[in-house]
Structures are given as C-alpha cells and as structure tokens.
Amino acid sequence: MAKRPKPDQIVAKLLQADVLISQGQSVTAAIRAIGGPEATYYRWRKDYGGLSSSLVRRIKDLETVNARLREAIADLTPDKLILQEAARGNV
Template structure:
C-alpha cells in the first residue's frame, strides 16, 4: 500500500499539533497517534519542516521540483553533446 502523500502545509499543521500536545505534557508517542503518523515520520518531518512557515515550505517544494527539472535537462544536454562528439570522431 503506497504511503499517503501530505502537502507541506498539512505537515506544518500537524507539527504544530504535536507541539501543543507536548506543551501540555503529553508524550511524543501520544502526539504522533493524534496526528496519525509514526514517530519516525514525525522526526523526519520535524527535521525537514520544523523551522519553516507554510509559505516557505511550499516554496521549498517548488524549488526542489525546479531543481529536478534542471538536472534532467543538463543530463539530456550532456548526453546529446557526447553523442555529437562521438559522431564527429567517426566522420573523420
């Protein structure tokens, strides 16, 4: 079963819920049950989104997508260049 994909703004909201539970004296395990994620996911989210505001998290995801697109473009261009160099060597 594939993992459920959460949007950055949802993750930040859930992290705030955990902070409230912890502030009221609850445990991390209780807080994670409340937001319906395991503790490992909570710690990963906290590491990635802990200090971000909602708009910053959305911008971060947009930049990651753009970076991936640019990496693919560079790879394609590099491959094209190598093919052209090989073809040029074969013609002479």
C-alpha cells in the first residue's frame, strides 16, 4: 500500500504540473509526469490549488489542534452535566 503524500508534497507536485503545463505539455502528460491518476490531480487542485506549502502546513496544524480540542470537550461534557445535576440538588 502506497503512502499518501503530505500536503506540502501535494503543493509541490501541483506546482511541478503547472510548470510542465506552462512549458507546453498537455494536462494529461503533466499529470503522468507527476504521478498519480487524473482524478487525484483534480481533487488536489480543488483542495490545494492556490495555497502555498507553508499555508497548507499551518492549516493542517490548526486541524490537529482543533481535533485535540474537540476530544477534550467531548471528555469534559459528561463531567459538566454531572456537576450541573449535583448543583441543582438532583443527586
């Protein structure tokens, strides 16, 4: 099973494809040169099209932090509900 490329590698491949296309190669030939299926290229173009690799890295870091915060909230929510019930005197 092949490893998925990291976002900054995807941006580099998209830039490489742009260079090849600007040099006169067809889109299909440029996609073949960077490797991967045509559908993957267009999905990458849609997701990472106008981004720089540093911006993509920053977005991925923020997504990681966001996931960690969501997990922390999910862990604390039951505790909060128990405390609210206890404060109302229902326990």
